[in-house]
Amino acid sequence: MPRALLSVSDKDGLLPFARTLAERGWQLVSTGGTARVLREAGLEVMDVAEVTGHPEMMDGRVKTLHPAVHAGILARRELAEDREALERHGYTGIDLVAVNLYPFRETVARGVELAEAIEQIDIGGPSMLRSAAKNHCHVLVVVDPADYPRVLESTGQGPAGADDALRLELARKVFAHTSAYDAAIAAYLAGQGQDDNRGRQSVATAGFEWPDRLELRLSKVQDLRYGENPDQPAAFYAAEGAAAGTLPHMRQLQGKELSFNNLMDVDAAVLAVSPWAGEAEQGRVACAILKHTTPCGLALGGSAEEAYRRALSSDPTSAFGGIVALNTAVDGAAAEALAEHFLEVIVAPSFDEVARERLGRKKNLRLIELPIERGAGEPDYRSVRGGLLAQTRLSMAFPEDGWNVVSERRPDEAQMRDLRFAWRVVASVKSNAIVLARDARVLGIGAGQMSRVDASRLAVLKAGDQGFELPGAVLASDAFFPFRDGVDAAAAAGITAMIQPGGSVRDEEVIAAADEHGIAMVFTGRRVFRH
Secondary structure (H helix, E strand, O other): OOEEEEEEOOOOOHHHHHHHHHHOOOEEEEOHHHHHHHHHOOOOOEEHHHHHOOOOEOOOOEOOOOHHHHHHHHOOOOOHHHHHHHHHHOOOOOOEEEEEOOOHHHHHOOOOOHHHHHHOOOOHHHHHHHHHHHOOOOOEEEOOHHHHHHHHHHOOOOHHHOOHHHHHHHHHHHHHHHHHHHHHHHHHHHOOOOOOOOOOHHHOOOOOOOOOOOOOOEEEEEEEOOOOOOOOOEEEEEEOOOOOOOHHHOEEEEOOOOOHHHHHHHHHHHHHHHHHOOOHHHOOEEEEEEEOOEEEEEEEEOOHHHHHHHHHHHOOOOOOOEEEEEOOOEOHHHHHHHOOOOEEEEEEOOEOHHHHHHHOOOOOOEEEEOOOOOOOOOEEEEEEOOEEEEEEOOOOOOOOOOOEEOOOOOOOHHHHHHHHHHHHHHOOOOOOOEEEEEOOEEEEEEOOOOOHHHHHHHHHHHHHHOOOOOOOOEEEEOOOOOOOHHHHHHHHHOOOEEEEOOOOOOHHHHHHHHHHHOOEEEEOOOOOOOO
């Protein structure tokens, strides 16, 4: 009688698979919750403890780590000494192993404590999988429930019916799966011990060390039509255990396929509104409009419609063909406003039925549902020729305990609100970055310039193009001013308060310029550079 060992955390397809095996005369051996599910379905199951002659220990931590299990899996059927060893010890061969692992990645994605994450590190499962994959010539090994139908088809006449090609393919999948599982654990543990205040410049590297060897496991989501340009083949890959709020978790509701450039813009758009994740319920609805991975408009409003219209007013010309992200659901009123303009993509946590109907008339418009999350120091990789650069992603939380008013004049309450808003915005703008803002709306952005004074001038120019009056507005800079010329340019436009990291060798000169112009200046002690 052939024997199958079934022990799965993902029980999709388990019952029809097990039932068919039982009907064909296979003996089912199982553990814990899997055995319970099978018995509740009326199937006869042998507990692993009956196979090993030893009860489970330590709340199930030790149950399959036993020679009766691994000898049954690893025995080479063609070798007389292996067969004799099984018989001598009273063990029985195992012909099929269907195992998938404790949900470690899903658990840590919820933001659990270290102790809970540790309990989701599977030990027996990977051991059985690796044993079966090593002996795949004799043991069928199934780690993916999607393979159950093929395995059943191949074993219709018994275990020997599965051909060598299928056995090898299933074994390869096992080693790929366990490798990715271990890599996810290593990446998680590498991030433990970091200061909770990851975003502050003074503790950017405290308690964190990248491993000497980095192994990434990525699964292809889809081929893309092309990359940044038509002569560049491209594809989208999802990282194993990607955190909530990242692109592998998005759901496209309608529209054309997302392109390489669309995906880059979607990622940047979500980043731009992430500082206001969870704040829509407090009346701080955030809307960002992006072109080429940097905002051309960003504003807060009391509703999605108001936030969008205010963001659009920052630079309606650049917004043509843009990507819009919101930190709240899109309703009918917002959909009417959005439908007035040509947009490539809209990203939001959800779209109500009225919005779906209205925006559905624009067949090519891509609608993406994705939860908006701030993120918590997850890995961020950039490709370079021949390798990768790795860092923790910029924290989009903005604690103020390191802030310091360095000017003679202090910002008033309204200016402080605007400075907080502008500081959050500038973190999503490509450096050198300058943001001008007032009343929770961007007035002008200078992005990606080779000098900070040019970024200041460009921000003033963009604001002037829309007819915004700048006297009384505030300015945010993503990195320090290396010279006073940026302050002089801002003062000439009427800026009354500025926020920047500080840390230049010419800070005293820059502060003196602010005092000379009567500008209130705040140092944050943290750089939010986006290269």
